[in-house]
Amino acid sequence: MSITVAIVAQGMMGAGVGKRLHESGAQVRTLLGGRSAASAERARDAGMQPMADERALLEGADFFLAILPPGEAESLARRLAPALSALAKKPIYVDCNAVSPQTAERVAAAVAPTGALFVDGGIIGGPPRPGYSPHIYASGAAVAQTRVLRDWGLDWRTIDGPIGAASGLKMSYAGITKGITALGSAMMLGAARFGCAEAFLAELSDSQPQIFKYLSASIPRMYDKAYRWVAEMEEIADFHGAYRPAADIYAAIARHYAALAAAEAETPPGPDNLVQTLDRVLGR
Numbered sequence: 001m002s003i004t005v006a007i008v009a010q011g012m013m014g015a016g017v018g019k020r021l022h023e024s025g026a027q028v029r030t031l032l033g034g035r036s037a038a039s040a041e042r043a044r045d046a047g048m049q050p051m052a053d054e055r056a057l058l059e060g061a062d063f064f065l066a067i068l069p070p071g072e073a074e075s076l077a078r079r080l081a082p083a084l085s086a087l088a089k090k091p092i093y094v095d096c097n098a099v100s101p102q103t104a105e106r107v108a109a110a111v112a113p114t115g116a117l118f119v120d121g122g123i124i125g126g127p128p129r130p131g132y133s134p135h136i137y138a139s140g141a142a143v144a145q146t147r148v149l150r151d152w153g154l155d156w157r158t159i160d161g162p163i164g165a166a167s168g169l170k171m172s173y174a175g176i177t178k179g180i181t182a183l184g185s186a187m188m189l190g191a192a193r194f195g196c197a198e199a200f201l202a203e204l205s206d207s208q209p210q211i212f213k214y215l216s217a218s219i220p221r222m223y224d225k226a227y228r229w230v231a232e233m234e235e236i237a238d239f240h241g242a243y244r245p246a247a248d249i250y251a252a253i254a255r256h257y258a259a260l261a262a263a264e265a266e267t268p269p270g271p272d273n274l275v276q277t278l279d280r281v282l283g284r
Helices: 012-023 037-046 054-058 070-086 101-114 143-152 165-193 197-207 209-240 244-265 274-281
Strands: 004-008 027-031 049-051 063-066 092-095 118-124 135-139 155-158
Touching: 004 012, 004 054, 012 027, 012 037, 027 054, 054 070, 063 070, 070 092, 070 101, 070 209, 092 101, 092 143, 101 118, 101 165, 101 209, 118 143, 118 165, 135 143, 135 165, 143 155, 165 197, 165 209, 165 244, 165 274, 197 209, 197 274, 209 244, 209 274, 244 274
Parallel strands: 004 027, 004 063, 027 049, 063 092, 092 118, 135 155
Antiparallel strands: 118 135
16 A cells, blocks of 8 residues: 655755655655756656646645745745645645744644644755665654654654654754854854964864864865755744844854855855855865
């Protein structure tokens, strides 16, 4: 017996999850309206079946997985609400986006009037590939009904907690991993500005070899993702809520990633291009 899973959208993660489900025998659906040619190619390669509209996407589906940039999570839920409301049998709506618990609760509130069950989700790791699966965490009152996804190729991990628990885990983890990358890149830029970059990296390599190794790998991989991390850092700031010292840290990190994203997109690169400076510091 197979299951039907609807996924929006077809980025690297969404297509990777879709492909893993498809390879495990699930029927996987998506929407391509307004999407790029690259998205359509990823969907095709993943075995994702394009549907005509929201109603066709959701009708008869067992699960709906939202996997897209965090800034689009709420608008997607509102967009799908009319189609969900019209269905007699509704899929379980799983929001897998990198959002704060506060945003997850707002998405859940948008879904609630449709009568569909809602589960909070969070993905830790990169897109699925042969021999590797990201950890997908889920929480909320209906989480037990999602455990079947473990049987369809996903490393699906349930948390005994409310809506917001899975998102809170994602925020906490990403705040450390992407926060360390932000701090390391900022300090490298500072060292380059004052002519001590070579000595700085030598000391870091000698006295903090694990941090040096991590930054040497994570900073170059960050460049083409920085634009997506801006909204994620803003969500982490929201996660901290009224605790302004921590919220302000991640609001500043969001601005740092925005500057790096602008430098990555700059054509031709200027003399003070941040990405070029980091590459020189790292000897690339």
